Amino acid sequence: MKKTLNIAGKLLDLSTPQVMGILNVTPDSFFSGSRVLQIEDAYKKADKMLSEGASMLDIGGHSTRPGADAVSEEEELNRVLPVVEMLRKRFPEAIISIDTFRASVARKSIEAGAHIINDIAGGNLDPLMFEAVAELNVPYILMHSRGTPQTMKELNQYDDLVTDVLRELQTKIYQLRQLGVKDIVADMGFGFAKNADQNYVLLRELRAFEALEVPLLVGVSRKSMIWRKLDITPDQSLNGTTALNTVAILNGANILRVHDVKEAIEVVKLVRLLLSKN
Structure with a gap:
């Protein structure tokens, strides 16, 4: 596997x-603690996450939680570009990921200084995305999903969950390779066209996705698969997130996408000690 x-x-x-910190420039992301609406607030949050050990920051301007309202391309760009530009200026060594399913937003964000494209739609919502990734020659996070944020909850029927998700990701990776894309990260898409029980199957069977021969990203931070099962709220879901992030690392995750960087870094350090042969 490429590492x-x-x-x-x-x-x-x-x-x-590695740990990727979430920075949502949106008023409606499901976890209120991840939202930043002012440029100075984005700076403070980025500074905190980087100081806690995040190696990447993921900037999103369009909420993709199930049922989220659509946001225009212009509005998405107005949200993310000032933040990308600020981060490049104030944290020149930071690795910036742009969380978007639009090729145009990806292009302009990369031009503004972002380094990675994180596409929750896996190319499904913009036919120009794969071509843009190839032309921009940047790493691409390919997430498995079906439908749109408005329809995904109805599209979680699989003949065999792990096999089907693996096959659909393999098909997309082949398409990207044919276009010359070299750096691909696979994300199983926890919560996207999967119900809570299916999310746990994917996490348990994470090693199966090593067959893709690309790094694996896991993003379960404060998601409903945690708080609905525990009858709590997203604000109360840090402990559950830490537990599942530990499982993810033990099962082969290469990147954790999280709201809470300090706790995720602690997971990485303790699991490394656990697995050390010294």
Whole structure:
């Protein structure tokens, strides 16, 4: 399995799991603690996550929680571009990921200084996305999903969950490889066209996705698969998130996408000690 990403000519080593901090420039993301609406607030949150050990920051301007309202391309760009530009200026060493399913937003964000495209739609919502990724020659996070945020909840029927998700990701990876895309990360899409029980199957069977021969990203942070099962709220879901992030690392995750960086870094450190042969 490939364990590096080429970030603007520098190799990011994923043999030690890395932590990606979530920075949502939206008023309606499901976890209120991830939302930042002012540029100075984005700076403070980014500074905190980087100081806690995040190696990547994921900037999103369009909520993709199930049932989320659509946001225009113009509005999405107005939200994310100032943040990308600020981060490049104030944290020049930080790795910036743009969380978007629109090729145009991806292009303009990369031009503004972002390094990675994180596409929750896996190319399904914009036929130009794969072409843009190939032309931009940047790492691409390919997430498995079906439908749109408005329809995904109805599209969780599978003949065999793990086999079907694996096959659908393999098909997309083949398409990307044919276009010359070298750096691909696979995300199983926890919560996207999967119900809570299906999410746990995917997490338990995470090693099966090593067959893709690309790094694996797991994003379960504060999701409903935790708080609905425990009859709590997203605000109360840090402990559950930490538990599942531990399982993810033990099962082969290379990147954790999280709201709470400090706790995720602690998971990485303790699991490394657990698995150390010294």
